[in-house]
Amino acid sequence: MTEIPWKTYTENQKFSCFDESTEKDWNGNFYFVQTADIQFGLIQRYLENNPQPGWAKETALAELAVEKVNRMRPRPRFMVMCGDLCDAFPEQQPELREQQEKEFKRIFSKLHQDIPLVCVCGNHDVGDEPTAKSVQAYRNSFGDDYFTFWCGGIFFIVINSQFLWDSSKVQDIAQEHEEWLNCVLAEAKKNKVKRAMVFQHIPWFLYSPDENESNYFCLNLETRMKWMDKLREAGVQYTFCGHYHQNAGGAYKDLRVVTTSAMGGQLGKDSPGVRVVRVQERTVDHVYYSLENIPSVIQVDQPE
Numbered sequence: 001m002t003e004i005p006w007k008t009y010t011e012n013q014k015f016s017c018f019d020e021s022t023e024k025d026w027n028g029n030f031y032f033v034q035t036a037d038i039q040f041g042l043i044q045r046y047l048e049n050n051p052q053p054g055w056a057k058e059t060a061l062a063e064l065a066v067e068k069v070n071r072m073r074p075r076p077r078f079m080v081m082c083g084d085l086c087d088a089f090p091e092q093q094p095e096l097r098e099q100q101e102k103e104f105k106r107i108f109s110k111l112h113q114d115i116p117l118v119c120v121c122g123n124h125d126v127g128d129e130p131t132a133k134s135v136q137a138y139r140n141s142f143g144d145d146y147f148t149f150w151c152g153g154i155f156f157i158v159i160n161s162q163f164l165w166d167s168s169k170v171q172d173i174a175q176e177h178e179e180w181l182n183c184v185l186a187e188a189k190k191n192k193v194k195r196a197m198v199f200q201h202i203p204w205f206l207y208s209p210d211e212n213e214s215n216y217f218c219l220n221l222e223t224r225m226k227w228m229d230k231l232r233e234a235g236v237q238y239t240f241c242g243h244y245h246q247n248a249g250g251a252y253k254d255l256r257v258v259t260t261s262a263m264g265g266q267l268g269k270d271s272p273g274v275r276v277v278r279v280q281e282r283t284v285d286h287v288y289y290s291l292e293n294i295p296s297v298i299q300v301d302q303p304e
């Protein structure tokens, strides 16, 4: 058996393209590709209600995405998958999970070597109620579940929103995550970081910061109010999320919360796709493309 070549960005395994000494400063317009929820296994299990596990549809979608993203010019600085990499919960179905992860890595290792894949942890990746065991299994397979990096003058913060959803079985690990995030945000505020973005799985809210807190698809009101001003004060202007399997978005003051539909199974009227986020010197814009329509040329210098 040949070893699956696998690369993912983590704090411990820094790609040279995210070298802080060169990436902290603005170095011209660029873009990245943001997506979420390829979730190998969801379509057959949930949308088709098929008792036999399988993920042929996700395989075809992921292969199309990799092929299209590899064709993009100039190349994106990175691609980020905002959680739910696979469908099977690690504690309930570890063997099935292992097969799905193998498929995820088989396909995404075909991304061009100059396009790092940043993986974010979703609820299906550690369970709705994460445990020490499920978190460790994720870290063993994908690396860190929370970290920061600089790219093109923007400070990126990857968080594990599952600790904000339900920390009942992982209070000590969730506490470490909270202390780390407080520290990162305080440091960014102290250093007057001007442009920062967050990647997470579960959105703070879908459309409006004061919407109903009993929604399965976003974090509750108390949690979001605890963090959103801290994010703003640390220079965070955008937070990109997944989990909803539909596109959504809204703003809290000057913090924009952008929810991107799934690369895999849909729960609304969107098509499987990715979001292209262009970063210019003073502005950011983003467009969701279905996989078939991912453009091969991105005009990074064209004014908005």
Ligand SMILES: [Fe+2]
Residues within 6 Å of the ligand: 084, 122, 123, 124, 201, 242, 243, 244
């Ligand atoms: Fe999810």
